[in-house]
Amino acid sequence: xxxxxxxxxxxxxxxxxxxxxxxxxxxxxxxxxxxxxxxxxxxxxxxxxxxxxxxxxxxxxxxxxxxxxxxxxxxxxxxxxxxxxxxxxxxxxxxxxxxxxxxxxxxxxxxxxxxxxxxxxxxxxxxxxxxxxxxxxxxxxxxxxxxxxxxxxxxxxxxxxxxxxxxxxxxxxxxxxxxxxxxxxxxxxxxxxxxxxxxxxxxxxxxxxxxxxxxxxxxxxxxxxxxxxxxxxxxxxxxxxxxxxxxxxxxxxxxxxxxxxxxxxxxxxxxxxxxxxxxxxxxxxxxxxxxxxxxxxxxxxxxxxxxxxxxxxxxxxxxxxxxxxxxxxxxxxxxxxxxxxxxxxxxxxxxxxxxxxxxxxxxxxxxxxxxxxxxxxxxxxxxxxxxxxxxxxxxxxxxxxxx
Numbered sequence: 001x002x003x004x005x006x007x008x009x010x011x012x013x014x015x016x017x018x019x020x021x022x023x024x025x026x027x028x029x030x031x032x033x034x035x036x037x038x039x040x041x042x043x044x045x046x047x048x049x050x051x052x053x054x055x056x057x058x059x060x061x062x063x064x065x066x067x068x069x070x071x072x073x074x075x076x077x078x079x080x081x082x083x084x085x086x087x088x089x090x091x092x093x094x095x096x097x098x099x100x101x102x103x104x105x106x107x108x109x110x111x112x113x114x115x116x117x118x119x120x121x122x123x124x125x126x127x128x129x130x131x132x133x134x135x136x137x138x139x140x141x142x143x144x145x146x147x148x149x150x151x152x153x154x155x156x157x158x159x160x161x162x163x164x165x166x167x168x169x170x171x172x173x174x175x176x177x178x179x180x181x182x183x184x185x186x187x188x189x190x191x192x193x194x195x196x197x198x199x200x201x202x203x204x205x206x207x208x209x210x211x212x213x214x215x216x217x218x219x220x221x222x223x224x225x226x227x228x229x230x231x232x233x234x235x236x237x238x239x240x241x242x243x244x245x246x247x248x249x250x251x252x253x254x255x256x257x258x259x260x261x262x263x264x265x266x267x268x269x270x271x272x273x274x275x276x277x278x279x280x281x282x283x284x285x286x287x288x289x290x291x292x293x294x295x296x297x298x299x300x301x302x303x304x305x306x307x308x309x310x311x312x313x314x315x316x317x318x319x320x321x322x323x324x325x326x327x328x329x330x331x332x333x334x335x336x337x338x339x340x341x342x343x344x345x346x347x348x349x350x351x352x353x354x355x356x357x358x359x360x361x362x363x364x365x366x367x368x369x370x371x372x373x374x375x376x377x378x379x380x381x382x383x384x385x386x387x388x389x390x391x392x393x394x395x396x397x398x399x400x401x402x403x
Contacts, residue, residue, distance in 0.1 A: 026211035031128050033213075034201055038124035039117060041202025048116035055102075055109035062102035066090060071264070080268030084278065088260045093253055101246030108239035111400060115232040122395035126388045127197040132216050133384035134186070134193035137377060141183035144373050148172070148179035151352075151369075155362055168362040175366050216383045218334055219390040221327060222397070231320075235400040237305070237312040244302040251298040254291045257284035316396065323392040330386035337379040341372075348372035 029037075039045055066088040073082040152172035159169050191208055199205040262280040269276075351368035 027209060028213040029201075029210040030213040031125065034128045034197060035121050035124045037201040037203070038120045042120045042123075042200070043202075044116050044123075045113075045120045048113040052106075052109045052113040055106040059099070059102045059106045062099045066258075069260075071262075078269040079266045079272070079276070082264060082266050082278070084262045084264030084280075086260045086262045086282070088258055090258060091253070091256075094250055094258070097246040097249040097253070101243045101250065104239045104243035104246060108236045108243060111232050111236035111239060114400070115236060115398065118232060118395050118398040122391050123200050124197075125391040127193075127200045128212070128214075129216075129384050129387040129391070131190075131193040131197045132212055132214065133380055134190040135212055136216060136380045138183075138186045138190035140373065140376060140380070141179070141186040144369075145176070145179040145183045147369065148176040151362075151365065152176045171362055171366065216380065216387070218331070218383055219387050221331060222324075222390055222393040230399040231316045231396070232398050232400055233312050234309070234316050237309040241302070241305045241309050244298065244305040248295070248298040248302045251291060251295040254294065255286045257286075259283040319396045320393070323389060323396050327386065327389035327393050330382060330389045333382045334379070334386050337375065337382050341375045341379050344368075344372040344375040 068088070069086040071082075071084040071086060073084075074080055075082065152169070152175070155168045155172040159165065194208050194210065194212070195205040198208075198210060203209065260282045262278075262282060264278045265275050266278050267275040348365075348368040348371070351365045354365075
């Protein structure tokens with residue numbers, strides 16, 4: 001960032017801080033603080049955390065063995081008393097895929113949780129940047145309002161000295177009124193942007209309670225990753241496919257339901273003084289169905305998961321390429337803005353000096369100041385856009401390895 005543009009924005013933020021210092025005590029919040037608060041108290045992260053916990057609980061459930069069943073019976077025929085312990089048998093060719101599917105689902109939920117964290121971080125960064133831009137615009141409007149009032153006073157003094165006309169005073173009056181209206185509008189926009197940031201951070205958003213501790217700065221360019229398939233969205237989709245493949249295998253192998261072994265004791269026979277052992281085995285027979293309905297559902301779920309994976313890969317590549325292009329274009333606009341802002345600022349200063357010396361009319365001064373104001377406002381917007389685009393690149397390129 002050039003020296004002139006850096007000083008311009010820093011001066012604007014200093015003016016805004018000074019203007020609000022006497023009104024109320026605000027808690028200073030940096031971008032890092034905003035991101036931490038969003039990750040800690042944000043709603044979307046809390047929901048994703050619950051989904052991830054549920055998926056991990058599913059892994060625990062997949063490893064658990066089925067509980068046995070106790071059956072106690074009494075009959076009028078001898079022996080009268082019967083007690084059986086029925087132990088379900090879990091087929092290895094069903095247990096293995098079921099556990100693998102639960103583990104893949106948990107991994108997918110973990111990647112989704114990481115993706116939601118990255119999305120929450122992106123929301124915090126873009127909201128903070130928007131608030132920074134709104135504060136800068138508010139500060140610029142305040143400075144412009146004071147400059148317009150000063151220009152009107154100068155026009156009145158020159159008219160009294162015979163060097164300006166009533167038209168010059170009227171033009172300066174209209175300019176000062178317009179500057180006041182813009183300042184009032186930008187003040188409301190600044191409040192709305194800060195309240196929006198507080199909402200993203202999980203704070204109350206009915207009144208302003210924070211002050212932005214950072215200032216706008218031109219971000220460094222971020223490039224695309226070498227491996228698009230490592231992005232969190234693609235990794236989550238890949239694990240979902242693996243989980244559905246395991247579920248499909250379980251459904252196809254479940255035509256024969258799990259059997260159970262029955263072990264027990266019988267007693268109550270007057271002719272037999274001892275309790276006698278009893279045993280049996282229950283084997284479900286796939287006579288009327290072979291689990292075709294569940295297999296069809298799982299096959300459809302697998303097809304859907306594969307289609308989502310293909311879509312995730314295409315979308316990830318397109319989003320990364322688009323974000324990188326937008327970032328490069330924004331940085332190029334910022335570089336042009338720096339040159340234009342320096343020139344417009346010099347023209348405004350020279351025009352005001354010429355007007356004070358009577359060498360230039362008021363309309364030329366107002367036009368020069370308007371050009372400088374518009375150049376600085378455009379620079380603020382372009383720097384904010386560049387920061388938002390850089391945050392988008394970081395979000396879309398978030399990888400399963402922590403990138």
